Amino acid sequence: MRALLVDRSVPGGLRLGEAPDPEPAPHQAVVRIAATSLNYGEIRYFVPSAPEGAVLGLDAAGVVVRAAADGTGPAVGTPVVALADGGAWAELCAVDTERLAVVPAGADPGAVSTVPAAGTTALRALHRLGPILGRRVLVTGATGGVGRYAVQLARIGGAHVIATTGDPEAYGRTLTGLGAHEVLEGPHQAGDTTVDGVLDLVGGRQRVDGYAALRSGGTLVAVGHATDGGETFPSGAFLGLDGRHERSLVTFNLAAEAGLGRDMAWLADRVAARELEPGVSWHGGWDKVAEATDALMGRRLHGKAVLDLG
Structure with a gap:
């Protein structure tokens, strides 16, 4: 599959290349990614410390192409938003079903891809x-x-x-x-x-x-x-x-939070209904990732950067 690979020899530290298809655990579904949003912390902290060739990424929106073997989570063909434990910057990603949420049919994948890290962080932090x-x-x-x-x-x-x-x-x-x-x-x-x-x-x-x-x-x-x-x-x-x-x-640490699927579904519904503005201020293909990371690191981008994985 195609993926963004960590390569610190190129501008932004990411290049488009090939990676093995994911092998899901029984509690994971495989999602074909349509869009992913970049987070400042991923570019600033994760990319510099990750092994060369690694596939990173937290936020994803797409369609389930392989349901979880244990029977949990949505069926094949369901549009979803996902908070991945890495691997979202790729055509395919294995995601824990408890961190998947069904999104309304016809929802803009780029807009709802901003929900997993940014939206749920804001919601759970406000709960505190x-x-x-x-x-x-x-x-x-x-x-x-x-x-x-x-x-x-x-x-x-x-x-x-x-x-x-x-x-x-x-x-x-x-x-x-x-x-x-x-x-x-x-x-x-x-x-x-x-x-x-x-x-x-x-x-x-x-x-x-x-x-x-x-x-x-x-x-x-x-x-x-x-x-x-x-x-x-x-x-x-x-x-x-x-x-x-x-x-x-x-x-606060989002990675320690449980039960995020329900929150992601609620947020994605609000974004799809235009009741919440996702704040996408840069949107382009993943071949333009160096442009997006440069804008993020230069603090010239206020809001979210979204990559279309097509």
């Missing part, structure tokens, strides 16, 4: 905040794939949504269009103890400032780390004085 109806929720790094989903889902959940971006003038209209009530350059502009929850997708100084902005009982979910800098919290940051009682900082 508890009920958000009437609450103030801050999303840092809101122009990225996860951030755009988080802004929309927080608004659907009834929150007052505050989004941060490095360039509010350029992206403010986009974020308010997605549901943000306020668009700021960083959490420091929100003032102290003014939000009930934070989804931090950036790390570094924004994580520190986001935690400082929490009200008593508030929670910050540390989702991603796009910055090169670490976090240095000032002395006394974790004391419960002056309205800062019982604040929490929670870590």
